[in-house]
Amino acid sequence: MNATTITVPQADPGAGYRAQKAEIDAAVARALSSGWYILGQEGASFEKEFAAWQGAGRAPGARDMRAVGCANGTDALMLTLRGMGIGAGCTVVTVSHTAVATVAAIEMVGATPLLVDIDPDTFTMDAEELVAVLADPPPGLPPIRAIIPVHLYGQACDMDPMLAACREHGVMVIEDCSQAHGATLGGRKVGTMGDAACFSLYPTKNLGALGDAGVMSTEDAALADRIGAIRQYGWKERYISDGVGVNSRLDEVQAAILRVRLPLLDAANARRGQVAAAYDAALTQGGRIAPPARRIDAGHVFHQYVLRVPDRAALMARLRAEGIASAIHYPAPVHLQPAYRGRTPLGPAGCAETARAVGEVMSLPMFPELTDQQVEHVCGVLRRL
Ligand SMILES: *Cc1c(COP(=O)(O)O)cnc(C)c1O
Secondary structure (H helix, E strand, O other): OOOOOOEEEEEEEHHHHHHHHHHHHHHHHHHHHOOOOOHHHHHHHHHHHHHHHHHOOOOOOOOEEEEEOOOOHHHHHHHHHOOOOOOOOOEEEEEOOOOOOHHHHHHHHHEEEEEEOOOOOOOEEEEHHHHHHHHHOOOOOOOOOOOOOHHHHHHHHHHHHHHHHHHHHHHHEEEEEEOOOOOOOOOEEEEOOOOOOEEEEEOOOHHHOOOOOEEEEEHHHHHHHHHHHHOOOOEEEOOEEOOOOOEEEOEHHHHHHHHHHHHHHHHHHHHHHHHHHHHHHHHHHHHOOOOOOOOOEEOOOOOOEEEEEOHHHHHHHHHOOOOOOOEOOOOOHHHHOOHHHHHHHEEEOOOHHHHHHHHOEEEEOOOOOOOHHHHHHHHHHHHHH
């Protein structure tokens, strides 16, 4: 590795803090001065505000959206599975091309993950394979009770065929929206199509805290109530555990920070879109590497801007020599990582596209605070490819 100074980082959560420093500092001071640090007024207000943002724009007459905050995105998935009664003796279908957290959450509740392949253009769950697996589940597995489609890199999965198949087979749909806060499909926000949605609020996500945080949303008020209890020892009433729970709470300082950021999320996503459009144009001029595929009717929020490049190492080195950082999301599929290899069931397609993608994907710098000069510097290199 050479010693070139990086002038364009791949991600920069510190830039997000500096851009809103005065508001965030004031919110943190307010939370600290309140004398109440966990599951208080800030958390309750964030849940209301997030639910309102998430639920906005749905069809008239839609049920109220509820949101429940928790410690992180992995726990949001784990709590949602538990709240639905999914655990040992259940199979949950997801993909291997995702953050390992998606699969870890399934195993945290004792359920069996079944990993299906991805569509090579969008890197999201192959809807045809999912439909086939639900119609004819692989032998030897417990019954399939839920699927977790992951709206990867900021783009919605091909939800309609999957929703129809899940409805037909009585299977729950938990959308993993950890990379897609605010993404849409046919005008519907991701997270409003399935039975529940889970969001990581990790600092680099489209909506990020300055520490760990997560949230889930649903129109099912009873499910939200159960999850609200499970996240704190199963309490409905203080000190009385109605059910068995865990500790996965949202703290007040993070909630206060998230309340500053939520109203800025749509504009931040729009800025990501501008950066993506500039990269698209530069790549088209360069002519050697295709811009990322956009699903028709999808509002992509570009958590990552991901290229497919057979000679990835060479391009990453060339960018680095120009002071531009890049990253790989993800270098290994979950089913080939040491903790999962050889024991995680795969769908009939055997994850061939997943295996091909991990050798080719690379992520360009992408965060809303990228300056026009930084974007232009990256574009200059892309035009010369
Ligand atoms: C980040 C992420 C998670 C996990 O979130 P944490 O807050 O790190 O627990 C889960 N799923 C996906 C797709 C993610 O990108």
